[in-house]
Amino acid sequence: METTVDGLVIGSLYALVALGPCLVYGLLRVLDIANAASLTLGGYLVLVLAERADSPLLGVLSGLVAGAALGWLVQRFIYLPILDRGPIVTLVTGIGLYIVATELFRLVFGPSQRSAHVELPLPDVDVGGVRLEGIDILVLAVTFGVIGATWYVLTRTRSGVLWQAVAQDRHVAGAVGVNSPRVIAAVFAVGYLLSALAGALLSVKYDAVYPTLGDIPAYKMLAIIILGGLGSPLGTIVAALLIGLVESWVVASFGFALPRDAIAFVALIAMLLIRPQGLIPSRVVKP
Amino acid sequence: MTYAIVVAVTAILMATVVVSLNLTAGYAGQPNLAQSAFFGLGAYFAAVLSVEHGTSFWSVLPVAALVSGLAGAVLGAISLRLREDFFAITTVGLNFVVVALFKSVDFFGGATGIYGLPLPTLGGTSFTNDHFLVLSLVLLGLVVLIAKVVRDSWYGGMLMAIREDELVAASLGAPVALFKASAFALSSLLAGVVGAVYAFFISSITPETFGFNQSVLLLSMLIIGGMGTIRGAIVGAVLLTLIPELFRFAADYRNLVYGVFLVLVLRFQPQGLVGDDSWLARGASRLLGRSGPQSHATKEVAR
Numbered sequence A: 001m002e003t004t005v006d007g008l009v010i011g012s013l014y015a016l017v018a019l020g021p022c023l024v025y026g027l028l029r030v031l032d033i034a035n036a037a038s039l040t041l042g043g044y045l046v047l048v049l050a051e052r053a054d055s056p057l058l059g060v061l062s063g064l065v066a067g068a069a070l071g072w073l074v075q076r077f078i079y080l081p082i083l084d085r086g087p088i089v090t091l092v093t094g095i096g097l098y099i100v101a102t103e104l105f106r107l108v109f110g111p112s113q114r115s116a117h118v119e120l121p122l123p124d125v126d127v128g129g130v131r132l133e134g135i136d137i138l139v140l141a142v143t144f145g146v147i148g149a150t151w152y153v154l155t156r157t158r159s160g161v162l163w164q165a166v167a168q169d170r171h172v173a174g175a176v177g178v179n180s181p182r183v184i185a186a187v188f189a190v191g192y193l194l195s196a197l198a199g200a201l202l203s204v205k206y207d208a209v210y211p212t213l214g215d216i217p218a219y220k221m222l223a224i225i226i227l228g229g230l231g232s233p234l235g236t237i238v239a240a241l242l243i244g245l246v247e248s249w250v251v252a253s254f255g256f257a258l259p260r261d262a263i264a265f266v267a268l269i270a271m272l273l274i275r276p277q278g279l280i281p282s283r284v285v286k287p
Numbered sequence B: 001m002t003y004a005i006v007v008a009v010t011a012i013l014m015a016t017v018v019v020s021l022n023l024t025a026g027y028a029g030q031p032n033l034a035q036s037a038f039f040g041l042g043a044y045f046a047a048v049l050s051v052e053h054g055t056s057f058w059s060v061l062p063v064a065a066l067v068s069g070l071a072g073a074v075l076g077a078i079s080l081r082l083r084e085d086f087f088a089i090t091t092v093g094l095n096f097v098v099v100a101l102f103k104s105v106d107f108f109g110g111a112t113g114i115y116g117l118p119l120p121t122l123g124g125t126s127f128t129n130d131h132f133l134v135l136s137l138v139l140l141g142l143v144v145l146i147a148k149v150v151r152d153s154w155y156g157g158m159l160m161a162i163r164e165d166e167l168v169a170a171s172l173g174a175p176v177a178l179f180k181a182s183a184f185a186l187s188s189l190l191a192g193v194v195g196a197v198y199a200f201f202i203s204s205i206t207p208e209t210f211g212f213n214q215s216v217l218l219l220s221m222l223i224i225g226g227m228g229t230i231r232g233a234i235v236g237a238v239l240l241t242l243i244p245e246l247f248r249f250a251a252d253y254r255n256l257v258y259g260v261f262l263v264l265v266l267r268f269q270p271q272g273l274v275g276d277d278s279w280l281a282r283g284a285s286r287l288l289g290r291s292g293p294q295s296h297a298t299k300e301v302a303r
Helices: A002-028 A035-052 A056-085 A087-109 A134-156 A158-168 A170-175 A180-206 A215-227 A233-254 A260-274 B002-027 B035-053 B057-081 B084-104 B129-152 B154-164 B166-171 B176-202 B212-225 B230-246 B248-268 B279-287 B294-302
Strands: A125-127 A130-132
Touching: A002 A035, A002 A056, A002 A130, A002 A134, A002 A158, A002 A180, A002 A215, A002 A233, A035 A056, A035 A087, A035 A180, A035 A215, A056 A087, A056 A180, A056 B248, A087 B084, A087 B212, A087 B248, A130 A134, A134 A158, A134 A180, A134 A233, A158 A170, A158 A180, A170 A180, A215 A233, A215 A260, A215 B084, A233 A260, A260 B057, A260 B084, B002 B035, B002 B129, B002 B154, B002 B176, B002 B212, B002 B230, B035 B057, B035 B084, B035 B176, B035 B212, B057 B084, B057 B176, B084 B212, B129 B154, B129 B176, B129 B230, B154 B166, B154 B176, B166 B176, B212 B230, B212 B248, B230 B248
Parallel strands: none
Antiparallel strands: A125 A130
């Protein structure tokens, strides 16, 4: 039971990180690894500001702002000019950006792990014999809030229709008067903001942040958005929770037989061979 | 001088792997981010067979080639089922799976890697670095020759047709499945042989040496040099091997320089430094008095 809760919490964090790249993929067919830099950034800002200014909340807020700004910069100055160059170029550019970010974190904040012992004013809760820590409840609440908000925005508002329009065909959407550059900029900003939020939660939960914090999430989120069916927000969330659960269960029952981080990719490869279109293929985003 | 020779051999071996990577990533246009997995398979089989079973260097080479080639054929078969983006991520995942296997399967010696590979012998004398230099040059020459034959053949032309439009190539009667799978098999087989030589050269190997970062580095070499060209593969590999050595005094900034360089090249010169239609290639052909590459002219018209 504790394993299941643990898996759900981890899966929620995966979902928060993967939603942005999933929406970005829908718009541009770009697999954006650089998004994970925002996760590390969010982690650093919350722990460093908790340590220096004694205010984790300020850290979270500045992380959100910095993340959104980073997302905007990346799409404006890096991705948009090279969109026509095909998927290999954009994918490797993203990896290059991520390397640059990791190195900058290492040079600015130092190579070793930082921690700040953030005390949350949240009580631990007992649910049917399972002890839930305050941070776990916060993670679950935030994730489900974000998922609800995303669902609402995508299906019930004008902005959601705009996303669908650009995802279906960027050029046609532009031709009928949709301001696609603005939609793209907004999606990048929101996606990076969510990653920064996930990074803040992650680093508070484990009380640790280090330059390569985003490594594993970066590659795992790609596995997740593909597992879910590229460009399908619902599939991405389901896949994220599933991967979190399966990882926890496998690690709990088989010990270290297979390293935790290879599981997502084994699942990915197995599933792609059985169901190449993903768990829940998107109805909007066509190949 | 030993140091210079070690760097030179490393650069030549890397160039050889990148030329082999160009067969799939360049000619066939497949986003292959798993080349170091095949390179690693060759290295690992060579190391295990020679250290654990006392097999000689020369008889290890065909085994490494066979294992890597087979693994490559399997990846090629997988690529038939998957669209470009899906396949790219599958190759990313393959690195993690292969490194996990190296770490956790007893046969591969576990997380600490394999140490103390014996020096190869030829006619009774043990290899020195000079021997390795000659051997790696021969290997590079051989792989370049194979790549050239492939490029200029009907087979290579079909691979490029698949790169440009798989559906059209299939509708013209190209056996796409066979071509893709065989391209992967050939590319991985060559990478496996180089991996075996590399393992003997550095004499001890660890799983992480052949992880995702190495695959990214290999593909970066090809992209920075010029995707789809043999000269690009060699120039990129040599550049990215030498630059870190030249910047040894600023070791702390080495990866930063690599990342920034990679992003800048991709952003402003995505065809690579010496690839077709790059500034350098255009300049060179103008100097030689030839008419500029045709793709340049057609682009102007298309606009």
